[in-house]
Amino acid sequence: MGLFGCCFPTSSTAYAPLPQSMADLTIRNLTVTPLELKLVERFEGHPTSGGGRKLGKIKDKLTGSKKPPGVSHNAQLQGEPREDSRVSFRIGPFETHATPIRTADPSREVIRLTFESAGHRYQIDVPRATRQSSVMTKLDGGPNEYTAIYVESGNCLTIFSSAHLPSWMSELRDEYHLSALSLPGTHNSPTSHVALPSVRCQAVGIRKQLDNGVRFFDVRVGVSSSSTDLPLVHAAFPVSLKGTKYFADMLKKIYAFLDDNPSETLIMSIKREGIGKGTDQDLSRILKEHYYDGKRWYTEPRIPRLGEVRGKIVLLRRHENHESLNGEFGARGWGLDGSVWPDNCEDGRLGSGIARVQDFYEVDQSTNIQKKIELIHKHLERAGEPVFALSASGNDEAPRPFFINFLSASNFFRANCWPQRIAAKANPAIIEYLCLRHGEEGKAPVGLPVGDACTGIVVTDWVGGDGDWDLIRCIVGWNAKLQLKK
Structure with a gap:
């Protein structure tokens, strides 16, 4: 032998x-x-x-x-x-x-x-x-x-x-909180159009991202107090140089996907940016009055179980609510609260306590990307430490927070630090980490105990280019460990 x-x-x-x-x-x-x-x-x-x-x-x-x-x-x-x-x-x-x-x-x-x-x-x-x-x-x-x-x-x-990527959530049990899942995401998700190279963050559009397993979307919109239209933006810039793209049109594509794949859910982070004069309060009012549909959206301010939100969009708001929404859900408010978002952080806590965030993005030189990669590794390790309970009871322990891990970084003034070029270094390095070190005792940077080896929400740039979805497949693949639980 x-x-x-x-x-x-x-x-x-x-x-x-x-x-x-x-x-x-x-x-x-x-x-x-x-x-x-x-x-x-x-x-x-x-x-x-x-x-x-x-x-x-x-x-x-x-x-x-x-x-x-x-x-x-x-x-x-x-x-x-x-x-x-x-x-x-x-x-x-x-x-x-x-x-x-x-x-x-x-x-x-x-x-x-x-x-x-x-x-x-x-x-x-x-x-x-x-x-x-x-x-x-x-x-x-x-x-x-x-x-x-x-x-x-x-x-x-x-x-x-090899999960069937358009419906990979169908293999997971309803009882898991979303924070127990390994969720691939995209940063500035609708920015796949012809745009300034510092503005464009994605290689392919929303529907293709969904069909290939992406389940967290980072969306930025411009807001005007005099219009209910919400143009898609990245900072002060439109996401397309060939005409304004709108939130409503993006939603139609997402709704069509969910109709085709009712086992799935997605989390959408919505933030106000751009040069519009509207406020956070205007944005929340517009969303509630003109875009929210109870059959399509989950807006309760708590982390749900998967079975509660199949076929729906889970709202993570990076904006303050209009005062008219403060009384929703027994005066607990409306939407998962990300309004107090830690800036340029290594392990920041959302003010509402629902998430821990790695979002170090101020990369001032191409060599500084190694620091970014090391911070990503550490946050993957933190995400992999918790052990998640599998119980249908409403009285069990509170769900663990999300671990949101941004792979993105950029510097508007340096071409070698634009999103595509950062992704060319970060994405292969994270594939390698997930294949070799994630979930392995003694191989992660800090040495935390290995729990369920969840990756958390991994927010990427430039996935899907030339058909390369390996990073997304690696993230989705780690959900298989949840299937071993009885």
Whole structure:
């Protein structure tokens, strides 16, 4: 018997001596099903140019590195396997195991791994010729879907359950408070239009974000006391140079998505910005009188359970209420209260106590992004510490607060600190952290105990560009741990 009760491989060709640059493969199973690695095939690889994706080339240029975090210029598999090793490495749900399998030289080799789960076999090539994740190939029509991400810097293959992203909440129980969930979000969510590069924060529009799993939306609107229209803005600027975009039109897209996917909910943070002369009080009155629909919105000032808000938008207001709303819900007010929002903070508390926020955004030079990444890691660790109760009782302990973690940062006056360029560094680094370190005892920066390993609300820029949704898939994937609870 070999490591952790597994059999050492038998092979028609012995492994070559381990090169200094190579290391043993680690496999991390972040799914609810046990996996067993059964077969390892080693192929010659033909080098590709730049990983096969435009986005990879952009990341290389923006980061000033030939190797963005966790990836490399990979090889394209060719020919027949030159090694064929039958093995037996069992990896339980949310377990991590090192193996004696030598990793591939990413420019010259490809390893094909065949796993078995509940009698069915699934296959993945490591590394792939592209930089994106891969859905494992089903060899015999198995029922499960698995997504694999190979992080070269950690010599680690991380496997997630492949949630159906338009309706990923359908797999979670009604009893969970929303603050127990790992929620992907976007910063200045409607800013995917042609705009100033310091204004545009997103690569794709609202519906595409929803269809790919995003469930927290950060929305800024201009307000006039003489109009009920709410133009979408980013600071003082419109979100589009090709005509004003409006809150009402964005809502139509969200309502259509919820009609198509009634198992889902989303949290919408609404803030007043722009050059309009209206006040916070005007905004809350306009929302209540012209946009609020009790069937579509959840506006009670408490963190709800998932079952209460499926098919609805949960309001997180970053504005003060009009006095006419103070008497709502037994004089508790209207909407989750984010009106007292900590500025440029590392771990700020909302005045209402519903959330802890990392929103350090004043990046004055491109090298300062490393500080930002370290703050993101620490807030992910804080979010992963709580253990959430699973109870339908209305008298159980109060829900834990949200942990809201902004990956965004910018500096209007420095082109290398505009949103897209910050995201080119931050997003791959957070994918790597979620695959290698999140939820692992002793691997997080502070050393807090690991609880349910929730990621909290992770608020991103520039996801979905060139079809790259890996960061969103990683965040959604961590919800699988909640499914292990009875």
